[in-house]
Amino acid sequence: xxxxxxxxxxxxxxxxxxxxxxxxxxxxxxxxxxxxxxxxxxxxxxxxxxxxxxxxxxxxxxxxxxxxxxxxxxxxxxxxxxxxxxxxxxxxxxxxxxxxxxxxxxxxxxxxxxxxxxxxxxxxxxxxxxxxxxxxxxxxxxxxxxxxxxxxxxxxxxxxxxxxx
Numbered sequence: 603x604x605x606x607x608x609x610x611x612x613x614x615x616x617x618x619x620x621x622x623x624x625x626x627x628x629x630x631x632x633x634x635x636x637x638x639x640x641x642x643x644x645x646x647x648x649x650x651x652x653x654x655x656x657x658x659x660x661x662x663x664x665x666x667x668x669x670x671x672x673x674x675x676x677x678x679x680x681x682x683x684x685x686x687x688x689x690x691x692x693x694x695x696x697x698x699x700x701x702x703x704x705x706x707x708x709x710x711x712x713x714x715x716x717x718x719x720x721x722x723x724x725x726x727x728x729x730x731x732x733x734x735x736x737x738x739x740x741x742x743x744x745x746x747x748x749x750x751x752x753x754x755x756x757x758x759x760x761x762x763x764x765x766x767x
C-alpha cells in the first residue's frame with residue numbers, strides 16, 4: 603500500500619485512534635461514524651506476518667484487508683502494530699522444557715519470549731508447518747506458539763516433535 607491507496611479489500615482507512623476506554627477506533631472513507639472497539643488480526647501466509655492485516659468491527663466482521671501497514675499514517679500504523687503485539691498472544695518458543703503425550707493429547711511446557719507456558723496440542727490439525735523446521739502450534743484456547751527452528755532444540759525434543767513435521 604502506498605499512502606492514500608485503498609485497502610486491498612474494503613474502504614480506505616483514513617484515521618485510527620484510541621478512545622478514553624482504550625478501544626481502537628477506526629475511521630474509513632465513505633462512512634460518517636467510526637468503528638469503535640475495532641480488532642486487528644494477522645492473515646496468512648504466516649511466514650510474512652505483517653503482509654496482510656484484517657481490520658474488523660467489534661463483532662468480528664471484516665472492515666478492510668490491508669496489504670501491509672506502510673500505506674497508513676504514522677499514528678494509525680503505530681496503533682495497529684501495538685494492537686497486534688499486545689492483543690495477539692503469539693509467543694516464540696525458545697526452549698522446550700517438558701513434553702508429554704497421553705491419551706492422544708500432547709502437553710508441551712516451553713520457555714518463550716513471553717515467559718514459561720504449558721499448552722496442549724490435540725491433533726496434527728493443531729500444527730501448521732511453515733517450513734521443514736518451522737511451525738505454529740495452536741492450543742485449545744486458540745493461542746498460537748511459534749517454533750522458529752526445530753533444529754535449535756535439544757535432540758530428544760527434536761525427535762518427539764518431528765512427527766508433527
